Amino acid sequence: MAEPKDDKRIAVDTVGSPDEIVAQLVGIHPADIAAALERLDSDAVTRVLYALDEETAADVLINLDEHVLAEVLEQLRPPEIAEFASELDSDDAADVIGLLDSSKRALVLDKLDENERAEVEGLLRYEVESAGGIMASELVYVNDDAKCQDAIEVVRGAAEELENIHYVYVTDRDRRLKGVLPLYKLVVARPDSRVSNVMDPDVVSASAEMDREDVASLFSKYDLVAMPVVDAGGVLVGRITVDDIIDVIQEEADEDISIMAGTSEEELHEESAMRVSRIRLPWLVVGALGGLASASVMNYYRLSLEKVLALAFFVPVITAMGGNVGLQTSTIIVRGMHSDGGFSGRAASRLLREWRVAITNAILLGGAVYSTVGFWLGDWRLASVVGGSLALVILVAATLGTVMPFTLKRIGIDPAVAQGPFVTTLNDIIGIMVYLGLASVLIERLG
Amino acid sequence: MAEPKDDKRIAVDTVGSPDEIVAQLVGIHPADIAAALERLDSDAVTRVLYALDEETAADVLINLDEHVLAEVLEQLRPPEIAEFASELDSDDAADVIGLLDSSKRALVLDKLDENERAEVEGLLRYEVESAGGIMASELVYVNDDAKCQDAIEVVRGAAEELENIHYVYVTDRDRRLKGVLPLYKLVVARPDSRVSNVMDPDVVSASAEMDREDVASLFSKYDLVAMPVVDAGGVLVGRITVDDIIDVIQEEADEDISIMAGTSEEELHEESAMRVSRIRLPWLVVGALGGLASASVMNYYRLSLEKVLALAFFVPVITAMGGNVGLQTSTIIVRGMHSDGGFSGRAASRLLREWRVAITNAILLGGAVYSTVGFWLGDWRLASVVGGSLALVILVAATLGTVMPFTLKRIGIDPAVAQGPFVTTLNDIIGIMVYLGLASVLIERLG
Numbered sequence: 053m054a055e056p057k058d059d060k061r062i063a064v065d066t067v068g069s070p071d072e073i074v075a076q077l078v079g080i081h082p083a084d085i086a087a088a089l090e091r092l093d094s095d096a097v098t099r100v101l102y103a104l105d106e107e108t109a110a111d112v113l114i115n116l117d118e119h120v121l122a123e124v125l126e127q128l129r130p131p132e133i134a135e136f137a138s139e140l141d142s143d144d145a146a147d148v149i150g151l152l153d154s155s156k157r158a159l160v161l162d163k164l165d166e167n168e169r170a171e172v173e174g175l176l177r178y179e180v181e182s183a184g185g186i187m188a189s190e191l192v193y194v195n196d197d198a199k200c201q202d203a204i205e206v207v208r209g210a211a212e213e214l215e216n217i218h219y220v221y222v223t224d225r226d227r228r229l230k231g232v233l234p235l236y237k238l239v240v241a242r243p244d245s246r247v248s249n250v251m252d253p254d255v256v257s258a259s260a261e262m263d264r265e266d267v268a269s270l271f272s273k274y275d276l277v278a279m280p281v282v283d284a285g286g287v288l289v290g291r292i293t294v295d296d297i298i299d300v301i302q303e304e305a306d307e308d309i310s311i312m313a314g315t316s317e318e319e320l321h322e323e324s325a326m327r328v329s330r331i332r333l334p335w336l337v338v339g340a341l342g343g344l345a346s347a348s349v350m351n352y353y354r355l356s357l358e359k360v361l362a363l364a365f366f367v368p369v370i371t372a373m374g375g376n377v378g379l380q381t382s383t384i385i386v387r388g389m390h391s392d393g394g395f396s397g398r399a400a401s402r403l404l405r406e407w408r409v410a411i412t413n414a415i416l417l418g419g420a421v422y423s424t425v426g427f428w429l430g431d432w433r434l435a436s437v438v439g440g441s442l443a444l445v446i447l448v449a450a451t452l453g454t455v456m457p458f459t460l461k462r463i464g465i466d467p468a469v470a471q472g473p474f475v476t477t478l479n480d481i482i483g484i485m486v487y488l489g490l491a492s493v494l495i496e497r498l499g
Numbered sequence: 500m501a502e503p504k505d506d507k508r509i510a511v512d513t514v515g516s517p518d519e520i521v522a523q524l525v526g527i528h529p530a531d532i533a534a535a536l537e538r539l540d541s542d543a544v545t546r547v548l549y550a551l552d553e554e555t556a557a558d559v560l561i562n563l564d565e566h567v568l569a570e571v572l573e574q575l576r577p578p579e580i581a582e583f584a585s586e587l588d589s590d591d592a593a594d595v596i597g598l599l600d601s602s603k604r605a606l607v608l609d610k611l612d613e614n615e616r617a618e619v620e621g622l623l624r625y626e627v628e629s630a631g632g633i634m635a636s637e638l639v640y641v642n643d644d645a646k647c648q649d650a651i652e653v654v655r656g657a658a659e660e661l662e663n664i665h666y667v668y669v670t671d672r673d674r675r676l677k678g679v680l681p682l683y684k685l686v687v688a689r690p691d692s693r694v695s696n697v698m699d700p701d702v703v704s705a706s707a708e709m710d711r712e713d714v715a716s717l718f719s720k721y722d723l724v725a726m727p728v729v730d731a732g733g734v735l736v737g738r739i740t741v742d743d744i745i746d747v748i749q750e751e752a753d754e755d756i757s758i759m760a761g762t763s764e765e766e767l768h769e770e771s772a773m774r775v776s777r778i779r780l781p782w783l784v785v786g787a788l789g790g791l792a793s794a795s796v797m798n799y800y801r802l803s804l805e806k807v808l809a810l811a812f813f814v815p816v817i818t819a820m821g822g823n824v825g826l827q828t829s830t831i832i833v834r835g836m837h838s839d840g841g842f843s844g845r846a847a848s849r850l851l852r853e854w855r856v857a858i859t860n861a862i863l864l865g866g867a868v869y870s871t872v873g874f875w876l877g878d879w880r881l882a883s884v885v886g887g888s889l890a891l892v893i894l895v896a897a898t899l900g901t902v903m904p905f906t907l908k909r910i911g912i913d914p915a916v917a918q919g920p921f922v923t924t925l926n927d928i929i930g931i932m933v934y935l936g937l938a939s940v941l942i943e944r945l946g
């Protein structure tokens with residue numbers, strides 16, 4: 053392991069000869085080289101990768117951000133990609149090869165040796181978001197009638213290829229998972245004891261089809277550093293390591309935040325203003341269409357607005373409050389669904405809780421706005437319309453914020469969408485309808 | 500390790516005798532017992548904890564959600580808390596004892612043996628959000644002149660207390676960190692080799708004061724499962740394990756989302772509507788005050804609105820667009836600050852990029868809204884006011900969304916605040932000022 057450095061201080065000069073390029077990178081950790089290379093164009097990155105020895109180049113490659121990696125892979129020739137891939141663990145090799153288009157992918161697979169090819173092809177068949185999609189095929193396992201010294205030999209054989217061995221898995225003759233032997237137990241066990249007497253027989257394992265978010269929850273709940281993956285018959289097929297789980301957790305969190313903001317992580321790596329604009333525009337168009345729908349609602353109530361122009365002044369209060377209450381509510385509902393012991397299914401009881409909160413807030417805020425408007429404009433009829441409909445809008449927004457995530461989940465859409473611009477826009481329109489509808493009824497009645 | 504279960508299927512009957520309570524929990528993993536107990540009141544949880552043996556009870560305790568744990572600790576007596584704490588690793592013991600008020604904390608510390616007490620008191624002195632705040636004091640280390648068989652003896656001695664040993668640290672006589680010996684190397688090394696010949700001399704370590712988010716970035720970058728912590732003199736003082744880093748990453752992500760939504764994770768565990776309301780109200784009051792400020796801006800432009808009522812119709816378009824553009828922009832800026840190779844400091848170049856995107860979107864959306872309003876109401880002067888100020892509002896919101904996170908960061912406030920209700924509200928007010936300001940000038944000029 054090379055010394056970690058602050059990558060911001062590493063400047064890579066890529067115009068020299070291969071030897072000159074390599075000389076400046078000696079002793080720098082591949083993750084730091086990757087971080088420094090991400091600031092260069094893909095031609096320069098390719099020059100550096102070709103200059104490095106294959107093992108280091110492969111380690112740098114897999115540490116590149118996925119978007120940079122995809123660009124660099126376009127520059128690399130299939131034989132070199134295959135050489136780098138064969139230096140990597142199977143899950144990383146599959147991640148790299150999975151980014152290629154199908155014709156280049158076939159060329160690269162062709163250059164791998166038969167075993168590597170079979171492993172990578174096997175891994176590529178799993179869904180990207182499943183346990184199979186993040187597992188590696190390299191396994192350190194022994195038969196359950198083996199002795200501890202046999203297990204040590206297995207570790208010795210594997211240690212040249214793999215760097216992160218923490219467990220030896222124990223299987224029966226058909227490779228069905230029977231237990232796990234943490235290395236610290238192996239270190240202190242008598243060499244001639246049977247592994248079946250030293251191992252933990254209760255293993256937390258994942259099935260290959262399990263959603264990777266559920267796998268991440270298991271890692272978090274049971275404080276694991278690695279987890280074996282089994283097929284439907286209980287046969288050991290791979291293992292997932294905690295570094296990949298950290299990536300899963302970060303990606304899922306980033307995804308949720310991007311949905312809330314109506315954008316995408318992709319654009320972080322996008323320099324073209326046109327393409328960034330294309331990522332953001334759909335959400336802005338939703339907002340614009342919603343705004344125009346609100347305008348047509350106001351147009352519909354034109355007569356009431358002509359009579360009492362001040363009604364229009366409070367439209368921003370109504371939309372801001374509907375938006376904020378809706379977002380607070382949907383966020384708590386979606387968070388609750390994600391967390392352990394989540395309350396999925398108990399929609400009715402959550403709705404009751406949210407209504408109790410909403411009624412409290414509706415009374416307090418409706419009352420405060422009623423008095424403010426009343427004292428400010430001296431028009432207590434207008435004050436009651438604004439205060440009353442604000443209270444009503446808070447209740448409606450809380451209801452939408454609760455019901456939407458449950459509904460989206462039921463129809464198979466990520467409930468996090470309920471925190472995004474679409475639902476906020478819907479809240480705006482409904483809020484204005486409630487407000488002006490109530491106002492026009494009261495104005496007709498009273499005036 | 501006991502078999503993991505779906506905790507939703509575990510129903511704990513807490514009315515029986517201690518023996519009856521324990522009988523139904525045999526073979527269930529403490530994390531699953533904890534998840535099942537979280538649905539009970541704290542009296543019932545306390546009965547179960549007293550019924551279990553101390554080691555299991557301590558493991559259940561530390562797996563409880565922090566809010567449930569705090570309630571349960573109020574029920575437990577100091578001597579029992581001390582007994583549970585002495586079963587835990589020092590970081591977990593410090594987490595539990597750190598939740599107590601100062602008088603109860605003193606009583607519990609008094610019951611611990613001298614070593615444990617010193618360890619816990621030492622850990623409690625570190626900032627909660629620092630490396631010291633999440634590290635454990637238990638260390639498996641050997642002197643650099645030791646042989647591998649000595650290291651194996653050290654692991655043997657520690658294995659009874661600690662379950663997650665993956666590395667032996669190597670130090671000099673003054674306990675200054677010199678290297679790390681992964682267990683898989685120890686397993687395959689010759690017993691009489693010197694650890695200094697087998698160890699990795701380049702270790703990624705954290706200083707005790709380092710921010711825990713920076714520690715998490717190091718774990719993620721270098722794919723670590725544990726990291727040693729050193730003091731200012733390079734002396735080994737503790738270690739951080741990856742399970743705590745997973746918690747840090749999840750907490751930080753939840754915190755960001757809560758800030759965006761103007762709420763707090765706390766309320767997930769809060770049943771009282773009044774208290775939930777108190778968490779949410781401050782943000783709603785910000786929105787309400789902002790809405791009233793918008794109302795007074797509209798009141799200021801009352802004459803223009805009286806002349807052209809339809810101007811009011813498009814206020815929701817303006818505020819929705821300002822809010823969405825501001826949120827998209829600030830989210831990308833804040834995400835970029837968080838990610839590896841983040842662009843902190845390069846505010847000016849980000850602003851240029853955001854302006855290019857904003858100009859593209861402003862032309863497209865301004866143009867689309869201009870034509871829609873023109874064809875809809877047949878009033879092309881109104882259409883140009885709405886379309887033109889929409890374009891301007893998009894530019895202003897993109898500027899605010901870029902400048903705010905950098906400004907907040909500079910004055911020491913979490914830049915994520917720029918994604919919250921406060922900045923959206925500010926965008927609303929500024930948007931309406933721009934829109935009606937421009938409109939009133941044009942109306943005076945043209946008609």
